[in-house]
Amino acid sequence: MADKISKAKRSWLMSRVASKHTKPERLVRSLLHRLGYRFTVNGPKNKNLPGRPDIVLPSRKIAVFVHGCFWHRHADCKIATTPKSNTAYWDAKFARNIERDCQTEAALLLQGWQTITIWECELKQLDQLAARLVNSLPRAKFLNLPEDLDDQQLVAETQSAYATFRAPHEK
Numbered sequence: 001m002a003d004k005i006s007k008a009k010r011s012w013l014m015s016r017v018a019s020k021h022t023k024p025e026r027l028v029r030s031l032l033h034r035l036g037y038r039f040t041v042n043g044p045k046n047k048n049l050p051g052r053p054d055i056v057l058p059s060r061k062i063a064v065f066v067h068g069c070f071w072h073r074h075a076d077c078k079i080a081t082t083p084k085s086n087t088a089y090w091d092a093k094f095a096r097n098i099e100r101d102c103q104t105e106a107a108l109l110l111q112g113w114q115t116i117t118i119w120e121c122e123l124k125q126l127d128q129l130a131a132r133l134v135n136s137l138p139r140a141k142f143l144n145l146p147e148d149l150d151d152q153q154l155v156a157e158t159q160s161a162y163a164t165f166r167a168p169h170e171k
């Protein structure tokens, strides 16, 4: 039992070490880049802001987190399973993760930063994710879309613009 926990802890630590520059993060960067945003991934704000955001849009004070659905407990998500053994250990770990994410978001809000969480599972539908980002992020610079589109038109426009953009593994 103790050995199992230490194995789980080891893989947790390894996932933390490997978490920067992983494929999901690269996909999000590529998407934001295509959407015309300027952002940093290794700037001072990435290191110093609460929660060390994966991606920072400094001029807009937006911190983007790319979260694994399992570790960060994406609600109603198929990936966010709970291991059947050592349940007390996992429950406690997940509770800490959720609490930490809430504290991070609150701390950023208090400093005047908006946060956007992108879930790992959303990366399977990049055109939908693009549409969601267009709705969540300030619009002005996107794709030269007119300002007066309603939300439905905006989603449709973005989806058609990004329908051709697919993750490399889907090609």
Ligand SMILES: [Zn+2]
Pocket (backbone or CB within 6 Å): 069, 074, 077, 078, 079, 080, 119, 120, 121, 122
């Ligand atoms: Zn998910």
